Amino acid sequence: MAKTLFEKVWDAHVVAAESSDTPAIIYIDLHLVHEVTSPQAFSELRERGLKLRRPDRMLATLDHSTPTLPAGADGERPYANAEAKAQVSQLEKNCREFGVELHGWDSDDRGIVHVIGPELGATQPGMTIVCGDSHTSTHGAFGALAFGIGTTEVGHVMATQCLLQRKPRTLAIHVDGQLPVGVGAKDLILHIIGEIGVDGGTGYVIEYRGGAIEAMSMEERMTVCNMSIEAGARAGLIAPDDTTFAWLKGRARAPQGSAWDAAVERWRALRTDAGATYDREVRIDASKVRPTVTYGTHPGMAIAMDKPVPAARNAVEKRALDYMKSEAGKPMQGMAVDVVFVGSCTNSRLSDLREAAHVLRGRRVAEGVRMLVVPGSEAVRRDAEREGLHEVFTAAGAEWRVPGCSMCIAMNGDLAQPGQLVVSTSNRNFEGRQGKGARTVLASPATAAASAVAGRIADPREYLTEVAA
Amino acid sequence: MRPVTRIHSRTAVLADENIDTDRIIPARFLTTTERAGLGKLCFNDWRYQADGSDNPAFPLNQPKAKGCSILVAGRNFGCGSSREHAPWALLDYGIHAVLCSEIADIFRNNALKNGLLAIVLDEAEHRWLLANPGIELSIDVREQYIALPDGGRIRFQLEPFARHCLLNGVDQLGYLQQHGDAITAYEQRVERAA
Numbered sequence: 169m170a171k172t173l174f175e176k177v178w179d180a181h182v183v184a185a186e187s188s189d190t191p192a193i194i195y196i197d198l199h200l201v202h203e204v205t206s207p208q209a210f211s212e213l214r215e216r217g218l219k220l221r222r223p224d225r226m227l228a229t230l231d232h233s234t235p236t237l238p239a240g241a242d243g244e245r246p247y248a249n250a251e252a253k254a255q256v257s258q259l260e261k262n263c264r265e266f267g268v269e270l271h272g273w274d275s276d277d278r279g280i281v282h283v284i285g286p287e288l289g290a291t292q293p294g295m296t297i298v299c300g301d302s303h304t305s306t307h308g309a310f311g312a313l314a315f316g317i318g319t320t321e322v323g324h325v326m327a328t329q330c331l332l333q334r335k336p337r338t339l340a341i342h343v344d345g346q347l348p349v350g351v352g353a354k355d356l357i358l359h360i361i362g363e364i365g366v367d368g369g370t371g372y373v374i375e376y377r378g379g380a381i382e383a384m385s386m387e388e389r390m391t392v393c394n395m396s397i398e399a400g401a402r403a404g405l406i407a408p409d410d411t412t413f414a415w416l417k418g419r420a421r422a423p424q425g426s427a428w429d430a431a432v433e434r435w436r437a438l439r440t441d442a443g444a445t446y447d448r449e450v451r452i453d454a455s456k457v458r459p460t461v462t463y464g465t466h467p468g469m470a471i472a473m474d475k476p477v478p479a480a481r482n483a484v485e486k487r488a489l490d491y492m493k494s495e496a497g498k499p500m501q502g503m504a505v506d507v508v509f510v511g512s513c514t515n516s517r518l519s520d521l522r523e524a525a526h527v528l529r530g531r532r533v534a535e536g537v538r539m540l541v542v543p544g545s546e547a548v549r550r551d552a553e554r555e556g557l558h559e560v561f562t563a564a565g566a567e568w569r570v571p572g573c574s575m576c577i578a579m580n581g582d583l584a585q586p587g588q589l590v591v592s593t594s595n596r597n598f599e600g601r602q603g604k605g606a607r608t609v610l611a612s613p614a615t616a617a618a619s620a621v622a623g624r625i626a627d628p629r630e631y632l633t634e635v636a637a
Numbered sequence: 638m639r640p641v642t643r644i645h646s647r648t649a650v651l652a653d654e655n656i657d658t659d660r661i662i663p664a665r666f667l668t669t670t671e672r673a674g675l676g677k678l679c680f681n682d683w684r685y686q687a688d689g690s691d692n693p694a695f696p697l698n699q700p701k702a703k704g705c706s707i708l709v710a711g712r713n714f715g716c717g718s719s720r721e722h723a724p725w726a727l728l729d730y731g732i733h734a735v736l737c738s739e740i741a742d743i744f745r746n747n748a749l750k751n752g753l754l755a756i757v758l759d760e761a762e763h764r765w766l767l768a769n770p771g772i773e774l775s776i777d778v779r780e781q782y783i784a785l786p787d788g789g790r791i792r793f794q795l796e797p798f799a800r801h802c803l804l805n806g807v808d809q810l811g812y813l814q815q816h817g818d819a820i821t822a823y824e825q826r827v828e829r830a831a
């Protein structure tokens with residue numbers, strides 16, 4: 169029978185089939201762990217006297233509560249508070265005690281969990297991947313079935329390497345045509361969520377397909393899959409292809425030698441068969457997408473920056489516009505900016521930093537605007553510094569930081585003040601997400617950089633021509 | 638987990654759509670390594686004013702909402718992050734059931750695993766409950782209906798396994814552990830194939 173990509177991955181991981189009374193038991197190939205959602209699960213294991221079933225299938229890192237300023241002369245890291253510091257040491261202790269590979273402070277590979285999984289080659293096509301983190305959907309860019317779970321389920325995977333799951337429905341998003349010059353993956357995914365809504369994917373696993381997706385780099389595909397959860401979907405996937413294999417080849421945890429060739433041959437079968445059907449299909453015309461930003465307090469309130477903000481249709485939308493100080497009938501373009509954040513698992517990879525640097529090179533961040541650039545991992549930081557990107561940022565007046573989630577979730581002390589407008593390359597514009605009262609506008613790295621220079625929300629296409637030195 | 642068979646309470650209403658997990662418990666409180674005691678942080682930035690006093694505009698601060706353990710919320714409640722701190726905070730605050738026309742997947746999953754009833758209703762019933770805050774409801778988990786004060790009933794469906802676990806206080810980890818042999822067999826099969 170013809171199967172979708174999702175069904176192929178799902179079927180290959182069924183330990184016990186589902187029945188009307190019981191969900192399926194699904195095997196998990198890779199379990200990613202960070203400091204925020206794991207401590208209670210480790211405690212539970214300890215209380216029950218259980219061990220990890222497969223510590224070799226786990227990978228841990230520190231990212232959410234970690235400071236992005238370097239350690240002081242005394243070696244002390246500037247944690248936001250004692251609790252954050254205790255949370256980090258708790259994970260260090262748990263990993264030691266339970267034998268989990270931790271990419272901690274002393275690792276050259278530490279970084280945001282969804283950045284380092286692929287970088288290390290731990291993320292591979294056809295795998296099931298989970299993490300106590302909703303943006304686990306990022307890993308779907310490799311044709312893996314990857315989704316976020318709660319802490320109770322983190323405990324389930326630790327103890328049994330399995331999860332109880334009902335099979336989700338499938339949603340195909342066909343992205344035909346070509347993205348215009350100066351319009352990128354972030355614009356596309358904001359546009360898609362604007363079209364289908366923040367709950368448009370609830371109950372579904374999305375498969376992104378079509379010419380515009382096939383033409384994307386792995387970094388761009390990760391940006392798209394990353395935000396699947398912002399449409400309510402558990403996971404988003406893209407069929408692996410030569411772009412995927414070329415990106416993975418030679419990475420530390422990827423198969424090597426003849427095992428690599430065998431793996432690629434297996435992975436090539438991971439595509440939706442002709443004749444397979446989805447529960448729902450949506451078509452998007454890539455050529456219509458323009459630089460897109462959010463204007464409200466959830467990612468579905470997204471619009472091309474030069475289009476007028478729609479009028480509120482109800483009290484909640486009215487409240488969202490009031491909170492954002494967005495004006496119905498006026499475009500977002502031109503709105504005054506206080507802070508610009510380039511980072512997060514959506515847009516903190518080398519290509520994102522290059523995109524921002526391309527706009528900033530030879531220019532200055534506007535007077536009164538604060539700009540933070542936070543690489544997604546130590547590897548990204550190294551590569552960026554090798555290319556001199558950090559110098560472009562600092563010469564422009566931006567702050568160049570140590571890897572972490574930073575202002576995406578504002579747990580580590582990197583945050584905006586009440587009322588400040590933040591143009592952010594992250595994934596959530598919820599009220600207070602970047603600090604109590606902070607107003608978040610989601611955007612691409614190019615838009616973020618252009619807005620930093622202009623001091624207002626600006627179209628990056630106006631900055632894509634090289635300036636005279 | 639303690640069995641959950643019946644919940645009887647007046648309803649409190651938060652009519653906003655898309656109430657996300659950051660509103661239920663802001664991220665800056667996630668540095669905790671405990672799961673207890675999060676109720677005081679539930680809806681923190683909505684519930685308190687800058688000086689720490691109760692915000693009178695927050696619907697759950699109104700006297701008639703006090704002590705209600707059934708929350709009727711606007712569509713797509715619990716969207717956003719996978720933090721289980723959200724149901725932990727709600728339960729500790731005293732909310733034992735959330736009624737909604739649509740509930741975000743991960744939140745619903747997390748809620749049910751902690752004995753917080755997350756019930757999806759059809760739109761007309763949901764609209765009616767939103768419009769009638771403070772009515773007395775009785776939720777019967779076994780028979781899957783909500784009894785209204787006038788004797789009427791709203792039927793609902795829970796995923797059968799989740800319902801079984803709620804009614805019997807079944808520990809899902811224990812259930813998974815019973816399948817240890819099947820898991821081992823699966824691992825062996827995959828390793829042989831590789």
Ligand code: SF4
Pocket residue numbers: 231232280281282301303512513514572573576577594595
């Ligand atoms: S960068 Fe933001 S979205 Fe990504 S894992 Fe960190 S906090 Fe979550």
